[in-house]
Amino acid sequence: MVRAEWVVVGDPADSRVLDDGAVAIVDGRIAAAGPAGEVLEAHPGLPTTRLERHVLVPGLVNTHTHLAMNMLRGSAGDRDLAGFLAVVMPLEARSLTPDRVERATRAAAVELVRSGVTTSIDMYFDVESGLRGASSVGLRLLTGPTLIEGGPTTATWDEVVAAAGEWLDRRPASGTWRPVIGPHGTYTVTPDQLAEVAAVIDGRDCILQIHLSETEAENQTVLERYGSRPLGVLEAAGLLTRDTVLAHGVHLSADEIRRVAEVGAAVAHCPASNLKLASGVAPVRDLLAAGATVSLGTDGQASNDDLDLLAEMRLAALLHKGTSSGAAGPDATALPAPVALRMATLSGAEALGLEALTGSIEVGKVADLTAVDLSSPWIEPVRDPIGSLVYSASRADVAAVWVEGRAVVSEGRCVSVDERDVVRSLRSLGEEIHSS
Ligand SMILES: [Zn+2]
Structure with a gap:
């Protein structure tokens, strides 16, 4: 009690x-x-x-992140998305190992639970290593294969897709846990490849997570290549559904906002990352007005640079007041505190399809x-x-x-692992990455 x-x-x-x-x-x-x-x-x-x-x-719900990127924290400050990826991707390509991903994810899980988060989705490589790291802390981590051509593995696209299907066979949804499949974005994964992803997840209980319309440049690139904007490409591949979590959604048109709401897909709003990378300000008030599910995410620690969902909640509440305009003028009632708290909790659970089980304090739900x-x-x-x-x-x-009723933080400290060991390991990870 x-x-x-x-x-x-x-x-x-x-x-x-x-x-x-x-x-x-x-x-x-x-x-x-x-x-x-x-x-x-x-x-x-x-x-x-x-x-x-x-x-x-x-318990708070973080709906977009790349947990093991804490090993890269501080590596790519003051850059836009393209500049950030140009620094981070080569570092990842030469330094990722299962052991490092597990240690990094354990540290990230400690950071999350210390920030009040009980459930997080993830998009990263070496999924089983990440799951081991998170479960040692007691965080509920919904994760699964990240699909990107030329990612930090030597596997071909066909091998990555086949492995994703096998992984989904081994890791079916169960209780408060659902598998996730994460094609990186419509600018890094082709329409044909997205269609292959749709075939792999067809008929399965699975979340589809993807970066979408994070920058105006991404919209332009995808439009020029395929004659359609990112959301259209995603929908044409059969991947825009109630089980879709769209990370960022900064540059969505009015029609796209309507479509997201109609379908019941969720937008994971990541205000700190969007501001730090100068990606823009997501149309959160319009999404909410359209009835879309808008949850909160931190994004990875190399673009934020932390996993503080309480700070995202506050930032969201302030940002959308400060940018409110239009016929009625500035609106200090935009995104009031209870709505910000909902975005960090129940809307997050809705985004992950877990609203019957977590996201609010109600009889019958798990004790998160x-x-x-x-x-x-x-x-x-x-x-x-x-x-x-x-x-x-x-x-x-x-x-x-x-x-789920198990204490993971007590008197302000993580009680499931030794925090000093975790921090020591994280510090040495930074040294290993930059000396490798
Ligand atoms: Zn991301």
Whole structure:
């Protein structure tokens, strides 16, 4: 049982905050959530963690990242996407090993859970190594093969596609976990190759993740090559569905926004990465107005340069106020705090097709929970716990995190692995990469 001064129950956008609330956890699931007195009476025998001046929210969901890129953090600052890829891709090509991916992903998983994240999707190479790294920490990592011609392996495209199909056979969806297949983008994977990907995932329970319309240059390149913009190329290949997660979606037209919403695909909004690479500002308010699912992502640590989803939430809430314009003029009510929290939680679960299982504090869902301490000098006094969380708190205030009821962060520290070992290993990874 977790008892907190404030508990955000149900859809976070509805702003239902219980004062002195509690969540009863039985077999990893939420057995009850409500006023503490009622929950204690219904589940009298449960050991209780009591958290004064803390807000308990659903575990955060990161819907776009490349976790093992933490080994490249700091390697390619102050560059646009093309300049960034020109530095990063050769480094990856010569230095990736399964051992390094596992160590790097373990460190990234620690960074994520310390930031309140309980579920993350990933797009990277050496999938099994990444899964081992994440599972040692207790993070739920949805991942799978990344498909790109000329990636950091010597395998041919045909070999990569065949291996992806075999991997999907071995790793079917199960419970709160779904496999992911990640063709890199429509500018790095051809329409014929995308059609092959569609054939591989046909009939399977699987998420399709792809970078899409991250820059205007990408739109132009794809249009010139194929006579159609990235979203059209993706849809023509049969890959625009309810199971599609579009990373970035910065440069979508009004028609494309409508189409994304109609199909039920999700856009993983990555504001920090988009700003750092000067890619632009995604049309998030238009996507939301069209009824599209918009979740949040950090992107990789080499283009962000961290995995702080609380910071993305705050940035999203500020950015779309600051860029609001149009007939009604600037709008300080654009993307209010409860909507930002929803994007980081329930919308993330929707993007990954897991909304029946996680993303909100509701009876029957798994106990993915994050407790944030709101008692610091940079937060008090608390008048509106969700507003304090979004506009004042930082990840240093994340006090406790549970994944399916299992504590992975307690008293602000990751308890599943030795953080000092993880940081030592991450530091030496940076040295290995740049000396290899
Ligand atoms: Zn990315």
